[in-house]
Amino acid sequence: MLYPSIDVLMNKLDxxxxxxxxxxxxxxxxxxxxxxxxxxxxxxxxxxKALEEINAGLLNYQRPEK
Known part of the structure; x- marks a missing residue:
């Protein structure tokens, strides 16, 4: 099973x-x-490891504005 789960990760990114x-x-x-x-x-x-960093809030992404 994937850790962290896809459901939890989808709350972090769009x-x-x-x-x-x-x-x-x-x-x-x-x-x-x-x-x-x-x-x-x-x-x-x-x-x-990258997914765990996203889950921990250490990585985030903001879409560039047009």
Whole structure:
């Protein structure tokens, strides 16, 4: 089962597309720089760690205004 759940994550961001984009970008960043903001993550994979950071409120995304 996915931790954190998709239902909880959808409360943090506005769409699934945004969720995937932010998590993937952060996962690539963690892989390149070897940094993480969560002290003891549940997940071993970078995408899982990025989702945990989103759930903890450490990552957010604001749409640019037109």
């Amino acid at each position: 769409s699934k597309y945004t969720l995937v984009t932010v998590a993937a970008k952060r996962a690539r960043e963690m892989q390149e720089l070897s940094d993480q903001q969560i002290a003891k993550p549940v997940s071993f994979k970078y995408v899982g």
